[in-house]
Amino acid sequence: MINKMGSHIRVPPVKCQGIKTKLARFIMDSINWSDNGRWIEPFVGSGVVVLNVAPRRALLTDVNIHVIRFYNDIANGQLSPSSVRNYLEKHGSILSQIGEPYYYEVRERFNLKPTSFDFLFLNRCCFNGVIRFNSKGHFNVPFGKKPDRFRPGYITKIVNQVAYLAYLVNENDWIFKEADWRETLKQVHEEDFVYADPPYIGRHTDYYNKWVEMDAVELFESLKFLPCGFALSTWSRNRYRNNPYLPSDASVIVKTFNHFYHVGPTESLRNPMIEALIIKRGSETTEGKDNSYVTQGELPI
Ligand SMILES: C[S@@+](CC[C@H](N)C(=O)[O-])C[C@H]1O[C@@H](n2cnc3c(N)ncnc32)[C@H](O)[C@@H]1O
Incomplete structure (x- = not known):
């Protein structure tokens, strides 16, 4: 369990597809990490996870220059x-x-x-x-x-x-950089922890979210050989099928989180989605299992 900021989940000023606001608690409850090294997110997106983990040191990267510029402008005071x-x-x-x-x-x-x-x-x-x-x-x-x-x-x-984010960015040693995940993973040390949240294959494809099976395989292979702990977000099952790309390996354990989306007024329109967190063995906690969360509205962005 790595959350230092209490039970209230903080929300960032910008949103993005695949934002993990509803999963932040589950992710934090599931991971065991000392906070001695750096919290590294190669797919930082909106930043909601790091915002809630609130580590002392972090390396936060993404190929989307606009989110990185946004965070750097908060750090340099232009955005106050x-x-x-x-x-x-x-x-x-x-x-x-x-x-x-x-x-x-x-x-x-x-x-x-x-x-x-x-x-x-x-x-x-x-x-x-x-x-x-x-x-x-x-x-x-x-x-x-x-x-x-x-x-x-x-x-x-x-x-x-913005004020809360500015406070965290100023209090801590966080670096934001535009980078492909491969560059970021080259800089990882033993005491760091990597939280990887790549685009889900075939979902939300756009200029910054191209992600195919080969990317997913390459990422998982790279994560497995890191000198530090890691957790990887993906989905496990929805109403219609299992995720055919769900990585499995003896070196990791999988925790799941049941997420329901109401797409209409009646119970029968509840769409279950089982999210998965793949964690390097030894970096998991005994918490964060079999959680459920219900979201009113459309499928998540
Ligand atoms: C699912 S989103 C991350 C969401 C984030 N965890 C949040 O809660 O807001 C995936 C992110 O990966 C970024 N991305 C896509 N391809 C990438 C690549 N090759 N290297 C680094 N980042 C990439 C996208 O720009 C996007 O911000």
Whole structure:
């Protein structure tokens, strides 16, 4: 069990496909790690896991330059609680006056010259709160159809998320870097711990989330030979089939987490998804088993 931050799960200011907010507790309860080395995430995404683990030292990488720029701008102070509040008040107000065309103006501006402020804006008012990029690397999610999105309470919520993240980034020694996972794993030492959360094969494919069977096999083989502990997130089973790519090996154990998605008003529309955490033997706890969580709404992003 590695959670130092109490029972409340913290949420990051930006979201991404495959975000592990609902699984963060299970992941933390399942892993045994000393916090002597670095917490390493080669697929950091929204950062929700590291935000809750809150390690003293971390190496956090991703191929998505926009999430890495966002975290680096928090670290260098460009994105602060006050600058984020000013920006969101100004641009949220323009959005409420002009509506949809302003969303597309910001999206176009972002695709020509990306900034962390516009990234945050798009992320928080686009359709379904997902980030998706087309084959040219352009953000292509449509408007979420809520011109009044940035109400005072919503802005304060985002500002508080930025403030908490800024506090952790300043208090600790965390490095954010744009990198392919292979580069990141070359830098691992014995006392580190690697949490790997690659894209799920065939799901959410976009510019930054291309992932095929060969990638999954190569990643698992690399993880197995690391000098430190690791945990790898994937899925185990859904209503229709078992994950044919679920790695198995005597050197790891698998913990599962039952996740239900309500896709309609009745019980019969509960869709089970069993998530899996593959943990190097010796790095697991006896907790974090047979958890269940119910999510209202569509399949997870
Ligand atoms: C499932 S998401 C990670 C979600 C994250 N754990 C969270 O909770 O928000 C997978 C991430 O892998 C990144 N990614 C995809 N291919 C990669 C690669 N070859 N090297 C590094 N990162 C990659 C994507 O940009 C994406 O952010």
